[in-house]
Amino acid sequence: MNKFESYDYLKVTVEETRLSHYIDGYECFGWKLDPNIPLEVNGGKAVVHFKRSRAILNKVELTRLQSHFEACQRDLEALEGSAVSLATSAGIGAGILGCAFVAGAVFAVTAETPIIWLMILLAIPGFILWGAAYPIYKYVKMKRMEKVESLMEAKLDESEEVCKKGHALL
Incomplete structure (x- = not known):
């Protein structure tokens, strides 16, 4: 039965x-x-x-510990996301700044009397910034991950402790 x-x-x-x-x-x-x-x-x-x-048994305490575990997981996701968002901002910023230089170069060459030396002077950093956008993104992400790594390890340890307490209650 x-x-x-x-x-x-x-x-x-x-x-x-x-x-x-x-x-x-x-x-x-x-x-x-x-x-x-x-x-x-x-x-x-x-x-x-x-x-x-x-x-x-111990449903209330298990629910409280589960909420703590979920908060730790959200914190971990936020830490990971902070590295990506900062790096994305830096890469996009470099690309936009490159666009501004190239736009200045275009205005210099399309002026009533073209200013070739100014166009060259503005175009070179524009193209360099366009090309550097992705390496800037990778570099900023790597540096930010180095900073957040210890914080993430601490959150993982905290999450592990919460799981141990929950498992002990079962």
Whole structure:
């Protein structure tokens, strides 16, 4: 004879690259992958369905720890995003500045009396800035990741501690 058991259900959308971390983390709070609903992956995002027994002990404390875990994950994503957004801004800024130089060169050459020396003087840094936009992006991203790496490690350690506490309550 089977014993009746009811479940709580949870649907989480996460970055595909962080999927394993989320699955491992939620299991520490009593959640199991729902075998009845397949994993959905679309456009770099994954939708995961979990279920957990409603009769689980320490539910309130597990929920509090789960919220802490989710906050740590959001902080990690924000730290990663800060490196990309700063680098993108630097690369775009270099490209726009290059456009301004090239525009000045165009105005210099299309003037009533073309000023060839000014056109050359403005075009060269414009083309250099256009070409440097991507290397600037890569360099700024690398430098920012070096700065955020220690912060990310601290958040991962904090997340691990929260998962240990949750697992101990099960």
